[in-house]
Amino acid sequence: MMQESTQERPLVTFALFAYNQEKYIREAIEGAFAQTYEPLEIILSDDCSTDRTFEIMREMASEYKGPHRVVARKTKQNRGTFNHVLEVYGEMSGKLMILSAGDDISYENRCSVIVDDWKKSGVKVLFSNFEKISDSGESLGVDESSGDKEIMGWFSAEKRQEFNHGATTAYDRCMFDGLPYSETPVFSEDAVFYFIASIRKYEIRKVREPLVKYRQSINSISNASHPKIGKSDIEDFERKISWMADSYISLCDYILRFLSNDFEHVEIKKRVMKTRRFAVIRKEWLRRDILGRLGLILMCRDSREFRFLAPRLLGLNYFSTVKSRSVRMEKTYRS
Template sequence: MTHESTQELPLVTFALFAYNQEKYIREAIEGAFAQTYEPLEIILSDDGSSDDTFNVMQEAAKNYSGPHRVIARQTNENRGTFNHVLEVAREMSGELMVLGAGDDISAPNRCNEIVSEWIRSPAKIFFSIYEKIDDVGKSLGVSESSGGQEITNWFAPEQRQHFNHGATTAYHSEVFRGLSFSEDPIFSEDALFYIISIVNGYEIRKLPFPLVKYRQSADSISNDMGDKTSKADIEGFEKKISWMAKSYVSLCDYALKLLDNIEGFERAKGRIKATHRFAMIRCGWIDSGLGERIRLALLCREMREVRFLLPRILGLNFFAQIKSWFATAKVRRVR
């Protein structure tokens, strides 16, 4: 695409997505309002939060007096990130959607840098490296990792691209065209849009400088196990794994529908089915009785499935207690 003067710069939508993030949403909104790019539409969108997130959004939109057009809106129910993004895509006016998360902070020049890259490239999806921050905003260093290794490995080497890190991503409006909502919530929207880019031949472009402060809080969906030693913390983490695995089942179902009857993706279809099976095991064991967990064990076809399920075969309570004892003993030895 080419725009030869500032008067012809395209309208861009900065869409800030949130769910139960009242603790951080003000900082995220400030990052959106601080964008120096014009013309810019800002959509503050809440996915049916049960806390004060949407009220903060509404108040911020009401009191805003800057150059951008600001809208606050809310889904009728919690729909998951992918459906949430699609809802906003159907309402936005911009040619490009720059995504922001309700617990992250965008640099003021983020939209400017993305549009500059968009103008001089044929790409439809853009993402950047990022600076990790903790709960209180302390820097944890810059990261170039965009994750998604399992997703990229679904595809043959010649089909792969950079994996688009969701919290730093921007999408051309064409990416959303013709997409249907998922039947069940999908929270790994970046994974699904990566698959869509491969299927449709959309180029993904990586910007090599940090444009987002990406929060690694204890409550983040993507936060790892860390140094949890208490039985309650371990149980909570296992429930989070199960919850995310259920979303992965939905992701795999949607991906298989996308690839149905498309030639050249036999490898991907086989690997997606394997991921689907593993996700079913990870989400199915936690609320099941011993008999159902044994049935899940009989479904195992890969060593990673066996390694995951066998330590948990006697249930969450037993697994968390044993893991807590070992973790506590390890900490004592270190001390």
């Protein structure tokens, strides 16, 4: 009888991942505690924050009186999102991991809807639509993720699936089997899991119902809530692009390591190497003088790389000045 009950309502892990998000973490945890699905294990995991994020996690976990099992834990050092997820996988008890970010808020029925769909479909990866909210929590309407077109392009010759939106994703625990940690931090964990699912031919299923309030932070690159038009804004954005390029290099290195002895996916490997080369260009141009940037132009092998580098040849100050003036002129023209 107990075995049948467990099969009907399997233990699920709701994993909330955070890093330096003390401003939003209480709302995120309240969303986790409000989940109506049982039995549920909630793991509040902090990636070695430098603010009070973990202290708030620990405080709220100790005060929780509800039906769910709650654990607060932290990494010993900052691992990056992908390694952080794998570390929590090593400690989870559930058969399914539902991921949540420390600045987002899950609807109370999120786990119930995801588990029902997972049981019916038998898929290994699920994600949902989401409601966008502003930095202050104001609703910006329901949206759908278009996914990372760069990574999706690796599978352009194959049957391409929808990209699993990281902040709304759930994974069957078999998804993590046999995956090594990355040697350098990888922050786009959804890109790695999209790749792994595609290589393993796992179906990625989208739940059309919005189940997460997804915050459009002004400090984010991937989900920024306002346009960058000032000179200093553009300079800051270009530095963030360089930082993200470094993360892309780590992502590509991990995947190339994964494919090192794989002779079946040669074309995909070539596309990954192309992405890595472009990421190196995006990372390095800020660090080089004009002669160094000319050297990078000589590295260019396609029009995309050249189009990125050519307007930046004279450096960040010149590029940001010209671009900010161009944006202002275009804005004035349109008005």
